Amino acid sequence: MNVQSLASHGLSDDEVAHYHEHGYVIPRWRLPADRLERMRADLDTLLASNAAVGSDSMFCPHITGGGTQGLKGSNIWLEHASIPEILDSVGQLAGSDFLLWGTTVFGKPAGTGKRVPWHQDGEYWPIRPLATCSAWIALDDATPENGCLRVIPGSHKQRRLRAHTRKDSPDLVLNQELNAEEFNEADAVDIVLEAGQISLHDVYLVHGSEPNRSDKRRAGYVCRYMPTTSHFDHAYGAELQKRSGQVDFANRALWLMRGRDVCGLNDFQIGH
Template identity: 60%
Template sequence: MARLSDAQVEAYGRDGHVTADWRLPAETIEAMRSALDKLVDANGHMTTDNMFCPHLRKAGTQGLEGDDAWLEFARIPEVLDMVEQLIGPDFLLWGSTVFGKPANVGKETPWHQDGEYWPIRPLASCSAWIAIDDASPENGCLRVLPGTHRNRHILLHHRREGEDITLNEELCDPSVDYTTARDIVLEAGQISFHDVFLAHGSAPNRSGRRRAGFVCRYMPTTSVWDRRLGKALEERSGTVEFAKRDLYLVRGRDVSGQNTVVTDR
């Protein structure tokens, strides 16, 4: 049964992340791998480190050619059941990313908080990180700083430039203890959930194995997708589109009454 235990839900509240016992069946992972091959073939102009919103047919400033298959993966009932345990019965899908992290050349993702970039007010979101491949320290698995979500605010970041990183904002807050870092080691089909305020990152992939993952972003509908703020943030980032983003109500109702959602695809 796809359900988090009471202890796992408690751990998510305490640490900001949890890995489920339930995992996707092998045939679903094979379907994801086939969809990833198709996605890469359709978007030969792009690096595969970060492929934003493959669930959309045309995704923002990247010009990613998406596929409906990814929308269906983001609606897998068992995954939604566990998300509901963490953020309540009313939530929408607002984003997704395929992290392709290729063998030998996969880039570093600096320590950061996702909420630094997202137009959600009040800021609340749960990310479901689905391992398409096995993820280990050798191929650059997700790393987290447990408990950095607890104060519910954005920590100090600074700008970092470089061709060998996936984003240009890096955590630099003096209050953070980096010695507490945990590696989120996953086998293909396993799922890790993390909170929007949790500081996380990943090392570069210097191994001979790809480390692909599919991340689905869910927002409780007590919050609002602020399209005006989204426009300002997309101008700042230059890589994602927020102002006209399609939102998919995947559980319950829009509690805020202010989110324009798509329910028919």
């Protein structure tokens, strides 16, 4: 499917340079107050409709079919993934031809929100060559106290996947954790955001977050965009699902957000 919108905004040269140097950027642009209010109301609806699904990570709320979790999603989350100002910024970083291949709501409830282990996202994504720009939209204030995102600046530069180990634990959001010798946690930076701010991240960036020990929720909506010079390989996605046991990549729906499918291999029929 094709979701097109006209360019209306973008990152400054300094913001683009910061992204390429550090692997992330917090743009000066933020959600308008009315959009933030709508998204927070839509989050309340999503949580109420999926009480049986843990809110730490809710995969693909923009897909109504449910996926691995059986989530009751809504097209409204596709609209929230199509905000023109965000797409403009992604286009500057990922190129003018790109698609949306995934979204996640990270609810991180007060007091019980789980730790996200240090990891690289691409360790378990069926994208070849590996490329994705993730937009993290803060629906609540994100602080060190409630478990904001933490990153290792510059860890994307080697353009390689580092060694991870599978670690199944009820206390972790993900079951893949970066081996300790692969990074220096002392280099970590907290991504502190006010509700309505966004941050953009490279696929190779090492990141994680602490549990939420505060009395305030830390909800965010993450949208995954990849350049169409890369191929989202659904067949390989089926193998990854068997390995991780978490996400259904074999039937993942894709949406063309800007431009065209450059590689000509991406399947926009699966999952729709």
